[in-house]
Amino acid sequence: MADEKFPEIQGGGSLILAWQVRNKKVLVVGGGEVAAGRILNLLNADAKVILISPRDGLNPEVAYRIERGQVTYHDKLFEPSDLDDPAITMVMTAVDDPEASTRIWKLCKEKRIAANIADVPPECDFYFGSVHRDGPLQIMVSTNGNGPKMANIVRRRIAATLPPNIGEAIAKVGALRKKLRVLAPGDEQGPKRMKWYVLSRKLA
Incomplete structure (x- = not known):
């Protein structure tokens, strides 16, 4: 057994999965540019998006999603009772209030709901990577929150090597x-x- 060659353990990584959220409820808190990106990713995955954010200051893309009825929208600030729905699968926050984000994260931990707190890696159960999409093909590059711009560079280089169609x-x-x-x-x-x-x- 000592002579066997097995892969070395490389700690510090993430378990990269294709999380199926089709027809599952996902709560997004915040209506800015980051929220717009999160919402697009979720809609592409056929999730049922619930959005909580005051109408004042909504990103144009987020406002467009609301107008088209692509998300279930609540024009208000987040309240703890918003997590009472047992069908909520995950929560994503994209607000400019670190204290409010941490409160939401702690509530999610209490209810055992997976959460992603934008720009706060220690308060994330999962990360968003840089994704190349071509029909059913999805390739994600993750730096585990260390360098999103580097992930974009690597993703573009990989995409450039793929065959057309x-x-x-x-x-x-x-x-x-x-x-x-x-x-x-x-x-x-x-x-x-x-x-x-x-x-x-x-x-x-």
Whole structure:
């Protein structure tokens, strides 16, 4: 066993996951530029966004989302009772009041709700990375809150090396896999589906 070569542990990282929030409630507190980015990410993931922020000072993009009915909007300041809905999956704050943000974070900890407090890494259960999107393809680069601008640089360099229309190709692969699952349902038919899939790729 001593001669085995296993990967070395590299602590200090994050567990990067594709968190499925489709049709799940996510509470966003704040209506500025950072909130606009958070809301767009959530809507792209088909989440049900609940937004709490006074109307005065809303970012133009956030106001647009509200006008289009893309979010459930409450024109007010955050109150602890806003976390009483058990269906809330996560909370994101993007306000210019550090004390208020910390209070919200502590309330989320009490209720065991995952939270992201903008620009305060120690008060984040998860981070946003720099994301490249092409249809179903999503590539995220994370610096674990250390250097967001560096993450953008790395993401752009990775995206520049990708083949054109890679997203469309992946979408076609996904459609093929769905068809094969209909033709050969059940986990026990996995090997058969894989053979058909490999054969179809050779014939394409």
